Amino acid sequence: AQSVTQPDIHITVSEGASLELRCNYSYGATPYLFWYVQSPGQGLQLLLKYFSGDTLVQGIKGFEAEFKRSQSSFNLRKPSVHWSDAAEYFCAVGGGYQKVTFGTGTKLQVIP
Amino acid sequence: DADVTQTPRNRITKTGKRIMLECSQTKGHDRMYWYRQDPGLGLRLIYYSFDVKDINKGEISDGYSVSRQAQAKFSLSLESAIPNQTALYFCATSDAGTGREKLFFGSGTQLSVL
Numbered sequence: 001a002q003s004v005t006q007p008d009i010h011i012t013v014s015e016g017a018s019l020e021l022r023c024n025y026s027y028g029a030t031p032y033l034f035w036y037v038q039s040p041g042q043g044l045q046l047l048l049k050y051f052s053g054d055t056l057v058q059g060i061k062g063f064e065a066e067f068k069r070s071q072s073s074f075n076l077r078k079p080s081v082h083w084s085d086a087a088e089y090f091c092a093v094g095g096g097y098q099k100v101t102f103g104t105g106t107k108l109q110v111i112p
Numbered sequence: 113d114a115d116v117t118q119t120p121r122n123r124i125t126k127t128g129k130r131i132m133l134e135c136s137q138t139k140g141h142d143r144m145y146w147y148r149q150d151p152g153l154g155l156r157l158i159y160y161s162f163d164v165k166d167i168n169k170g171e172i173s174d175g176y177s178v179s180r181q182a183q184a185k186f187s188l189s190l191e192s193a194i195p196n197q198t199a200l201y202f203c204a205t206s207d208a209g210t211g212r213e214k215l216f217f218g219s220g221t222q223l224s225v226l
Contacts, residue, residue, distance in 0.1 A: 009152065032212040043116070043202055043217030044155075051212055090154060094212050099145075099170070104154040 002027045002093050004103035012109040013081050021076040021106050023091030032094040033074040035065055038105075039087045047089075050074065061085070086110045115139045118203050118218035125193050126226050133188045133221050135203030143208065144186040145215070146170075146178060149200040158201075161186055193225040 003026045013019050025031055032051050036044040048059025055067040065076045074091060088107045094100040116137045125131050135144065146158040157170030159178040167180055175197060179187045190197055201221045206213040 006154075034214075036215075041219070043204075043219050044215070045217070046214050049212075049214065099157060099160060100215060101157075102147075102155040104152055 002031070002101050004091050004093050004101055006089075006091055006103035006106050008106045009104070010107045010109065012111060015083050015110050015112055016080050019076075019078045019081045019085070019108070021089050021091075021108070023074045023076065023103060024072050025074060025091070025093045026072065027093055033065075033067060034092040034094065034100065035059065035063070035074075035076050036090045036092060036102075037061075037087050038090065044090060047076070081108075081110055083110045083112070116203055116205055116216050116218040118201075118221050120221060121219065122222045122224075124224045124226065127194055129193050131190045131193055131223070133201055133203075133223070135186045135188070135218060137184050137186075137203075137205045137216075139205050139207070139216055140183075141205040141207045141216070142183065143206040143213075144180065145204040145206070146176075146186070146188045147202045147204060148172065149202060149220075155202065158188065190223075190225075193223075195225045198223060198225045 005024045034049045035047040038044045047063050048057050050057045050067045058064050063078050088105045090105045091103040092100050119134045142163050145160045147155040149155050156172050161167045161180045164180050177189045203218045204215040
């Protein structure tokens with residue numbers, strides 16, 4: 001069965017600092033990988049996705065993620081965090097049983 | 113107007129009551145999903161539907177039922193609500209069912225069962 005692990009429940013960064021959110025997946029074949037963001041009171045919005053090809057993918061709002069098959073990881077990064085990036089971030093894997101499995105989420109707090 | 117609309121946004125009910133959460137979409141998508149979000153547990157799939165005649169259980173369907181009234185409407189029912197069904201519920205849609213498609217989410221329904 002496919003699964004996703006987000007080891008960090010909560011992360012705090014200073015505005016302007018770089019960010020990396022960790023994601024590890026388990027899937028038997030080539031996975032379809034996603035990062036979603038949930039702002040307070042909102043539904044989830046897709047940041048970026050990886051299916052194949054270039055392992056470094058660019059998304060919206062200045063985010064990027066790198067697929068590393070050897071480490072079963074798909075970490076999300078941003079070079080300089082803005083206060084508006086404070087939200088909860090979910091990594092997800094798709095491809096099995098025609099559905100998407102989500103991780104438990106990482107809450108990002110941005111301090112001035 | 114939102115592409116995926118959930119009603120109500122908030123609901124407080126009592127144990128044992130029947131409650132229905134509604135979802136409608138203007139995306140024209142065939143696939144619709146109901147997820148439940150609990151702190152520390154992420155999103156878990158309750159039910160999903162690939163078309164009006166195709167409804168499938170997700171990983172946590174016990175205590176829930178669904179109805180796909182039309183391509184655009186997918187309702188979630190709690191036949192007899194219990195406190196551990198207190199959660200944030202999301203409806204989502206997609207235009208395919210391969211696992212590689214983007215999901216479009218509603219804004220959620222916060223349900224509290226007292």
